[in-house]
Amino acid sequence: MIKAKLHLFMKAALIAWAVVAVYAHVNVGLSDNGDFFRSVRAFSMDGPIGLLQANSPGCSDYWDHEENFKYWFPYWKLEWRKDHFETSTLFLWLPGIIVNYFCYSKNVLFLPFVALLPKCFLILTLISLFYWIEANFERGRTLVLGLVGVPFVLFISDTRYQSYFNSFYQETGEFIYLLLFLFSLVYLRCRPRSKWRLIGSLGSLSLLGTSKLSALYVIPLGIPAILFLFDGGISRKIMIAGGFVAGLAVLGFLFSYFQREQTEIMRCHSFQRVFAGELIFSNDVRGQLAGLGLQEAQGCVGHDISDDIGNDCVKTYGGKTTFRTFLQVLEKEPAILPKMIMLPSKNMQRLQTNFFKYTIDNPLNAEGLACEKYEESGQPLLLWSGMKSRFFPTGPLLFMTLFIYLIFFVFQFGKAKPVGDLSIVGGISAMFCLVDMLVAIIGDGACDLAKHLFLANALFDVATISFISVVFIGWGLRAKGILERSKIRP
Secondary structure, three states: OHHHHHHHHHHHHHHHHHHHHHHHOOOEEEOOOOOHHHHHOOOOOOOEOOHHHHOOOOOOOHHHOHHHHOOOOOEEEOOOOOOOOOOOOHHHHHHHHHHHHHHOOOOEEEHHHHHHHHHHHHHHHHHHHHHHHHHHOOOOHHHHHHHHHHHHHHHHOOHHHHOOOOOOOOHHHHHHHHHHHHHHHHHHHHOOOOHHHHHHHHHHHHHHHOOOHHHOOHHHHHHHHHHHHOOOOOOHHHHHHHHHHHHHHHHHHHHHHHHOOOHHHHHHHHHHHHHOOHHHHOOOHHHHHHHHOOHHHHHHOOOOOOOHHHHHHHHHHHHHOOHHHHHHHHHHOOOHHHHHHHHHHHOOOOOOOOEEEEOOOOHHHOOHHHEEEOOOOOOHHHHHHHHHHHHOOOHHHHHHHHHHHHHHHHHHOOOOOOHHHHHHHHHHHHHHHHHHHHHHHHHHOOOOHHHHOHHHHHHHHHHHHHHHHHHHHHHHHHHOOHHHHOOOOO
């Protein structure tokens, strides 16, 4: 009786922590780094309300206001536009925007509304975790709840993750759809012959892959994992249907990306991939630039669009660098690649920290000074990221840890529930994490690397929680005889 009450108290405490985290982050968000404009075109184009009135008349364009890139503004002009969707993250934002339209204002978008569905989903994932524990253990539930539930709650409630939700950053979609995909894999593993669960896993994978251009790699990597779990005697029709859905998702996203007015963005990425990426590791910068016919661009090496020099260089040389340029540099100096790969590993475990708390309620006074730096010291909702920065591995040790995770999980895949479930989740996360770090540095060089490693950090956290859980559940609880006496449901 006492154990049952303790178990119930722990579940209530974890849900309360998650709910408090949702409420505490209502007025906490991130400033724009230039990415908002890519996602916001479907429902707003004019930027924060009051900003134009509060500044000099000469600043008539969103890009002219430096405040947009230094502070977080929660009030935006709401204007529905017939523009194409460029990210599946919009499916997470739209329900909150509709609620904002009917319940708050038809002309003003209060940014925390876009986080309504993602934050509700976080609570649902926690409840689903409780159900998974109840379904797999008759004894030792409280201990398992402490081993799995506590770190999971700290992970999903951390400010450095949730501060992205009150924004137009597509990282929100990466985070939510990652959890959805991983839960769908466990759900599929429970009934590996269910075609509906197969479709659900493929659908969640497509949403994750189309949440952001840099996440497309998960689709070709995730489909084999799904088919590995599916044991329904895959017919040719099912395989064609699954491949067709995934292919449509990839092609549709790519078509949307390349059809939009983003030639400036393309030039920016291609420039930064070379000048703020591989050339900073070159031992022969002058020779490399001479081979590319860009001898006069030596002063641009190490700069990106965030500074004045880099901005001028993008305008001058952005159209002269392509992915082929990137490959030419590597062909001439292959030693650059391992150095590039090491850079993101050294920048892991440090999530973006420039989040702000809005302090003025009147949207017509949305000036830059209306935001204050979020006080980080002593914040309980920064416990997880604090542990990450202090204790989690970086550099070569990070790669070693991920390879240990992969090898360990491979040998646990075939184990019965719940060890097998956690091993699938941990193994997929570790594999994706390795690839995501490579995509981050090749995609945009060292520019905004802390932000571009958002998904890699989340993946590593999930893999670590899974690894610790498997070790204690698979070995510790078995040693006490709890696992053998647990009621395992198919």
